[in-house]
């Protein structure tokens with residue numbers, strides 16, 4: 723798979739570890755994040771990865787900031803993006819199986835490198851289950867087009 727990764731200044735070290743890990747797993751990874759620890763604005767990097775995923779330049783994305791929250795909230799403003807914060811591997815599997823999340827996010831100030839690797843592998847190995855979950859994901863898409871019906 724082609725994976726877009728992005729981060730702010732809080733996550734430069736963890737981003738490097740995760741890039742190496744994703745390559746070890748046999749995937750391609752494109753770095754859209756910052757590579758310095760100078761204070762920066764996480765919405766920039768959330769948008770870059772979200773645009774890569776929404777335009778299909780990447781199959782999915784990984785976002786890392788201090789908590790995973792700010793950068794995922796920013797990414798979720800881009801049409802077609804379902805970015806989910808995961809602080810452990812079970813959530814990472816379920817956001818793919820149930821929500822067809824196309825980006826996962828986590829916090830460099832929240833999870834250590836080994837948990838982060840488990841989060842990434844659980845997500846990448848999971849498959850969307852479709853069925854009733856597909857109906858619900860379609861409802862989320864309708865929220866973006868104002869076709870939403872109760």
Ligand code: RB5
Pocket residue numbers: 730732764787788789790791792793
């Ligand atoms: C940066 O200090 C921090 O606010 C950011 O990395 C993130 O945690 C925001 O949600």
